[in-house]
Amino acid sequence: MRSLKLSVKDLLSAGKPGEEVSIKGWVRTKRGNKQINFVALNDGSTINNIQIVIDVPNFNDDTIQKITTGAALHVKGKLVESKGQQNIELVAEEVEVMGECNPETYPIQPKKHSLEFLRENAHLRFRTNLFGAIFRVRNAMSFAIHKYFNENDFNYLHTPLITASDAEGAGEMFRVTTLDMKNPPLTEEGKIDYSEDFFGKSTNLTVSGQLEGELGAMALGKIYTFGPTFRAENSNTTRHLAEFWMVEPEMAFYDINDNMDLAEDFIKYTIKYALENCMDDLKFLSQRLTDEEKNKKADEKSMELIEKLNFVLNEDFARITYTEAYDILRNCKPNKKKKFKYLVNEWGVDFQSEHERYLVEKHFKKPVIITDYPKEIKSFYMKLNDDNKTVAAMDVLFPGIGEIIGGSQREESLEKLLGRMEEIGVPKEEMDWYLDTRRYGSATHSGFGLGFERLILFITGMGNIRDVIPFPRTPKNALY
RNA sequence: UCCUUAGUAGCUCAGUUGGUUAGAGCGGCGGACUGUUAAUCCGUAGGUCGUAGGUUCAAGUCCUACCUGAGGAGCCA
Numbered sequence: 186m187r188s189l190k191l192s193v194k195d196l197l198s199a200g201k202p203g204e205e206v207s208i209k210g211w212v213r214t215k216r217g218n219k220q221i222n223f224v225a226l227n228d229g230s231t232i233n234n235i236q237i238v239i240d241v242p243n244f245n246d247d248t249i250q251k252i253t254t255g256a257a258l259h260v261k262g263k264l265v266e267s268k269g270q271q272n273i274e275l276v277a278e279e280v281e282v283m284g285e286c287n288p289e290t291y292p293i294q295p296k297k298h299s300l301e302f303l304r305e306n307a308h309l310r311f312r313t314n315l316f317g318a319i320f321r322v323r324n325a326m327s328f329a330i331h332k333y334f335n336e337n338d339f340n341y342l343h344t345p346l347i348t349a350s351d352a353e354g355a356g357e358m359f360r361v362t363t364l365d366m367k368n369p370p371l372t373e374e375g376k377i378d379y380s381e382d383f384f385g386k387s388t389n390l391t392v393s394g395q396l397e398g399e400l401g402a403m404a405l406g407k408i409y410t411f412g413p414t415f416r417a418e419n420s421n422t423t424r425h426l427a428e429f430w431m432v433e434p435e436m437a438f439y440d441i442n443d444n445m446d447l448a449e450d451f452i453k454y455t456i457k458y459a460l461e462n463c464m465d466d467l468k469f470l471s472q473r474l475t476d477e478e479k480n481k482k483a484d485e486k487s488m489e490l491i492e493k494l495n496f497v498l499n500e501d502f503a504r505i506t507y508t509e510a511y512d513i514l515r516n517c518k519p520n521k522k523k524k525f526k527y528l529v530n531e532w533g534v535d536f537q538s539e540h541e542r543y544l545v546e547k548h549f550k551k552p553v554i555i556t557d558y559p560k561e562i563k564s565f566y567m568k569l570n571d572d573n574k575t576v577a578a579m580d581v582l583f584p585g586i587g588e589i590i591g592g593s594q595r596e597e598s599l600e601k602l603l604g605r606m607e608e609i610g611v612p613k614e615e616m617d618w619y620l621d622t623r624r625y626g627s628a629t630h631s632g633f634g635l636g637f638e639r640l641i642l643f644i645t646g647m648g649n650i651r652d653v654i655p656f657p658r659t660p661k662n663a664l665y
Numbered sequence: 666u667c668c669u670u671a672g673u674a675g676c677u678c679a680g681u682u683g684g685u686u687a688g689a690g691c692g693g694c695g696g697a698c699u700g701u702u703a704a705u706c707c708g709u710a711g712g713u714c715g716u717a718g719g720u721u722c723a724a725g726u727c728c729u730a731c732c733u734g735a736g737g738a739g740c741c742a
Binding site: 213214216217218219220221222223225236238240241254267268269270271288289290291292294295296297298299300301302304305356357393414416418419420421422423424425426429430431432433526537538539587588589590591634635636637638639640649660661 | 693697701704732734738
């Protein structure tokens with residue numbers, strides 16, 4: 186059996202004084218004098234560095250000169266108990282500079298950088314403590330999601346990224362085509378002739394895997410999708426991306442209450458996973474948040490990150506209907522004093538960010554699930570309630586994030602579904618494949634979509650969604 | 666897309682009612698220091714003031730347009 190290479194994480198957690206080891210990594214900082222140098226070496230396995238002690242006279246000047254911030258090193262030497270703050274450090278016997286790093290041009294300096302600057306250098310920001318922590322947490326969350334669904338007998342279903350259905354109504358789409366844009370084939374009416382296109386019809390990048398997910402659920406029972414999703418909206422906010430990752434479970438025989446139970450259990454599982462597996466990174470992220478907010482007034486400061494995660498874990502989410510939320514908002518102080526930009530004074534209005542924030546952050550002070558929205562402000566596929574006015578929708582709202590989950594019980598009655606499609610103007614002909622689920626063996630079923638990056642925002646305490654995805658795609662920005 | 670706001674050294678920023686050769690801290694480089702912890706101390710280089718027009722004797726500073734970033738709103742995950 187071959188042994189795996191040791192990482193910095195291994196050395197720090199299990200290294201014993203006296204052991205001869207070999208380690209590779211990148212220089213974070215170098216300190217010292219002509220006799221002795223201290224190099225903080227990091228290989229990405231953990232946020233923590235191993236300190237390399239270099240007895241300068243034992244090495245040639247050229248090597249010492251090339252040990253600069255960002256350089257890749259291969260160090261062989263002996264682990265010893267540290268005379269400084271850390272438990273263990275590595276006294277170098279051999280040092281090879283594998284990749285030099287010109288300190289005059291390397292953008293990542295051993296100092297604090299603004300998030301904006303790092304965003305513009307997104308190809309290098311992985312090398313900072315902050316982004317290392319964020320992307321390790323993101324990785325852990327991806328794994329936790331698969332683990333949760335696997336443990337609960339869900340099937341991971343790969344729904345298509347290229348779709349021909351134009352009826353999902355979830356937003357503007359990116360067109361997928363191989364037609365010559367300078368000289369596209371035209372129909373007799375002078376419109377672009379998509380029958381000549383690659384798929385013989387107009388196609389787009391998916392805005393949701395839900396409809397296809399329902400097809401899977403209506404046979405496999407419980408499925409989930411976890412993949413990229415695309416919206417061509419001109420959204421310029423801290424919580425929107427043109428390309429983002431969404432988790433979409435879909436369950437046969439689940440009603441809206443089962444759906445809520447699953448959503449709450451699922452989110453709590455991932456948070457618990459982060460607390461149990463990412464504590465080093467979370468501590469760093471917590472400190473960052475505290476530092477960032479140190480100039481804020483006490484009542485504007487957010488709860489300490491780890492405390493907040495534990496709090497959400499231990500609280501039941503509030504569950505209220507749209508109508509109950511409407512009553513709370515209509516009678517609340519900011520509404521009566523006309524502090525809201527949009528006043529709540531007519532049943533049926535959609536809630537604005539300010540209203541959601543009030544409910545979550547001021548009134549309930551914990552995550553809130555709102556159900557039974559007026560049918561007019563929700564999608565065609567949601568189950569119409571007996572009142573004929575509301576649908577079995579649910580939005581899970583989180584403090585600081587807003588809507589983190591949107592879902593519903595689906596309309597299983599073919600007749601009612603067709604009626605809603607008619608009302609809203611969804612083309613039935615193109616949706617025949619979807620309608621077949623209601624024609625043949627239709628059953629109660631439910632599902633939801635969780636914005637993965639929004640979950641990462643919550644868990645890391647970051648404020649901008651562009652900082653929790655490695656390569657953010659936003660309007661006017663597709664570098665790298 | 667709308668509203669607000671910003672763009673000055675590698676980075677973070679200061680720059681007065683328009684007025685000589687545009688400043689600081691950090692980082693870089695050189696030096697000092699035999700155990701440092703974002704080390705410390707001394708010295709040093711580094712700027713077409715976002716772009717294009719305009720007003721003026723004179724523009725980093727005022728005006729217009731555009732580009733880009735940020736915050737908020739809408740759309741939503």
